[in-house]
Amino acid sequence: MPKSTGSFVHDSDVEWEDLGDGVSRKLLTYESGVMMAKIKFEAGAIGAAHSHPHLQCSYVEAGRFELTIDGETKILEAGDSFLVSTELVHRAKALTAGILIDVFTPMREDFLAD
Numbered sequence: 001m002p003k004s005t006g007s008f009v010h011d012s013d014v015e016w017e018d019l020g021d022g023v024s025r026k027l028l029t030y031e032s033g034v035m036m037a038k039i040k041f042e043a044g045a046i047g048a049a050h051s052h053p054h055l056q057c058s059y060v061e062a063g064r065f066e067l068t069i070d071g072e073t074k075i076l077e078a079g080d081s082f083l084v085s086t087e088l089v090h091r092a093k094a095l096t097a098g099i100l101i102d103v104f105t106p107m108r109e110d111f112l113a114d
Contacts, residue, residue, distance in 0.1 A: 003112075004031035011038075021045055022094070027111060035107035041065075041094035049091040054104040056084040063098015067091075
């Protein structure tokens with residue numbers, strides 16, 4: 001996969017990547033300093049607790065989620081957003097089917113296939 005996308009990306013041109021356990025991902029736009037991804041959750045799916053060295057801000061495009069960041073838990077719905085500072089442990093549980101739009105800086109090179 002290339003180290004950047006063009007200036008414009010059509011959602012319909014990007015395939016979903018099945019991450020298992022009811023979670024799928026599309027990589028939208030990215031280059032070395034930033035990456036945007038769309039994450040789709042089936043109802044009840046859980047994004048396992050994890051941390052990373054990237055700053056992350058996320059927008060709830062659809063659905064209802066239970067988000068835990070550094071031990072604090074909140075319920076977020078479509079239109080809400082959250083920020084995860086570097087290295088903080090966080091997880092998402094889909095209370096309904098939903099979609100998150102995640103933005104990372106710098107880009108998540110670990111998301112790119114070899």
